Amino acid sequence: xxxxxxxxxxxxxxxxxxxxxxxxxxxxxxxxxxxxxxxxxxxxxxxxxxxxxxxxxxxxxxxxxxxxxxxxxxxxxxxxxxxxxxxxxxxxxxxxxxxxxxxxxxxxxxxxxxxxxxxxxxxxxxxxxxxxxxxxxxxxxxxxxxxxxxxxxxxxxxxxxxxxxxxxxxxxxxxxxxxxxxxxxxxxxxxxxxxxxxxxxxxxxxxxxxxxxxxxxxxxxxxxxxxxxxxxxxxxxxxxxxxxxxxxxxxxxxxxxxxxxxxxxxxxxxxxxxxxxxxxxxxxxxxxxxxxxxxxxxxxxxxxxxxxxxxxxxxxxxxxxxxxxxxxxxxxxxxxxxxxxxxxxxxxxxxxxxxxxxxxxxxxxxxxxxxxxxxxxxxxxxxxxxxxxxxxxxxxxxxxxxxxxxxxxxxxxxxxxxxxxxxxxxxxxxxxxxxxxxxxxxxxxxxxxxxxxxxxxxxxxxxxxxxxxxxxxxxxxxxxxxxxxxxxxxxxxxxxxxxxxxxxxxxxxxxxxxxxxxxxxxxxxxxxxxxxxxxxxxxxxxxxxxxxxxxxxxxxxxxxxxxxxxxxxx
Numbered sequence: 001x002x003x004x005x006x007x008x009x010x011x012x013x014x015x016x017x018x019x020x021x022x023x024x025x026x027x028x029x030x031x032x033x034x035x036x037x038x039x040x041x042x043x044x045x046x047x048x049x050x051x052x053x054x055x056x057x058x059x060x061x062x063x064x065x066x067x068x069x070x071x072x073x074x075x076x077x078x079x080x081x082x083x084x085x086x087x088x089x090x091x092x093x094x095x096x097x098x099x100x101x102x103x104x105x106x107x108x109x110x111x112x113x114x115x116x117x118x119x120x121x122x123x124x125x126x127x128x129x130x131x132x133x134x135x136x137x138x139x140x141x142x143x144x145x146x147x148x149x150x151x152x153x154x155x156x157x158x159x160x161x162x163x164x165x166x167x168x169x170x171x172x173x174x175x176x177x178x179x180x181x182x183x184x185x186x187x188x189x190x191x192x193x194x195x196x197x198x199x200x201x202x203x204x205x206x207x208x209x210x211x212x213x214x215x216x217x218x219x220x221x222x223x224x225x226x227x228x229x230x231x232x233x234x235x236x237x238x239x240x241x242x243x244x245x246x247x248x249x250x251x252x253x254x255x256x257x258x259x260x261x262x263x264x265x266x267x268x269x270x271x272x273x274x275x276x277x278x279x280x281x282x283x284x285x286x287x288x289x290x291x292x293x294x295x296x297x298x299x300x301x302x303x304x305x306x307x308x309x310x311x312x313x314x315x316x317x318x319x320x321x322x323x324x325x326x327x328x329x330x331x332x333x334x335x336x337x338x339x340x341x342x343x344x345x346x347x348x349x350x351x352x353x354x355x356x357x358x359x360x361x362x363x364x365x366x367x368x369x370x371x372x373x374x375x376x377x378x379x380x381x382x383x384x385x386x387x388x389x390x391x392x393x394x395x396x397x398x399x400x401x402x403x404x405x406x407x408x409x410x411x412x413x414x415x416x417x418x419x420x421x422x423x424x425x426x427x428x429x430x431x432x433x434x435x436x437x438x439x440x441x442x443x444x445x446x447x448x449x450x451x452x453x454x455x456x457x458x459x460x461x462x463x464x465x466x467x468x469x470x471x472x473x474x475x476x477x478x479x480x481x482x483x484x485x486x487x488x489x490x491x492x493x494x495x496x497x498x499x500x501x502x503x504x505x506x507x508x509x510x511x512x513x514x515x516x517x518x519x520x521x522x523x524x525x526x527x528x529x530x531x532x533x534x535x536x537x538x539x540x541x542x543x544x545x546x547x548x549x550x551x552x553x554x555x556x557x558x559x560x561x562x563x564x565x566x567x568x569x570x
Contacts, residue, residue, distance in 0.1 A: 095163025173198025281519025
């Protein structure tokens, strides 16, 4: 179900007992059964009592020194009291668990989930006991060859139960899902649907927007679906006017309270239009990592620091790379008037040819869309990043995924990021055939860092095989260690702030003459942890492409980008 904040929730966050299982012996010993010695000759070689405790929702890597680079199994246990109401249904809802999760309740396996960044739930009606209950979660963050993402990626593999865990109670019938947004290309037609879950599927439903005097009534059909469609004189949401309306969604046995904004987003020709007006996407990339400490971002204060920095930079968009970030981050961005680029971790060398992978990708996309589809700040679903055209099955999978995404939600831009362009004789050749299936041409280019300039920045030429689409440069930049002014400052090997600053100055020179340019996302807002970054002096396990250092200090390139965004008229 969506919008857990409006449900009857009991939080299971806090301290959990854990067993650290690097040899993966817990399955053999069946630790979820929590057996106790009943005679003098019995003993068991495991126990949750007397061992370490970990906080939830927090990654495990940042909580104990011995877990810093741990990739493997940890068993989590939470005991909780429950008093049953036979007229109610109960669910365990996880905001995210990275990466594989097996869920046991009172010694019984009740469900499994794969994927580290999307929510899932398991119905436990009838499985809870009066009094004390035991919830055990086997978590394994080991990289999977056929996982999403796969074996190799350039960010830190934070493991554990990394988002909220809630026990949710509903009536026998409840509102499982709903979609309420402006109709595509309309300024006043609100449409969508509502879905009832339960034995009574045909019910009277009502969608109210008190501020607008709207009270739309209908009836769900034999499948529990009710169509929503009405006209409203709304004030459209935008970065300058992040207007959200209180929306009441009612069925006969359930009521959900939402905050929803209404806007249109579309690509027409080489421009992007928000509410019918041309807008330039002044973006920045962000990883879900807590600023100023080495851990995953989990709290409102973490999200607020990151988003305030984005606003200070002059951004109207954040690309939440390279996976769905915490729902609280998306909702906070929406309230602050920041557009959101939502993405699934189909990253680089995915095993598209594996029989199971396309289905895993599709499920992850659908989980992301289900969670965030009512967030008007989300203007694009991004379905991949830097996948190689040479990967077997890649084209077929992403084409099918784009079509599926458009069928689920046609109100947003559909996007995938590629870096398969050629660059010769100071000319970009954007040829990837998959651009045909997406609304924008999104390009990662690192001129001045991974690729040397071949001529003056303002003389770069462009050959775009799909010239009738907007171009977004979704990554550019270079690395610099804050405070480093090593000589020679004009060499990449210096890792100097001056060199990074010059990259940004040159990039901006190029932007002035770049055709179809409709948006930018420098890589990246803040330095972030990445074990594949191994230079002992300048990196030491950090990707240093941030405009801000890991200690919160602004680099010289920050001010270059900030001035460019602030001087821009659109």
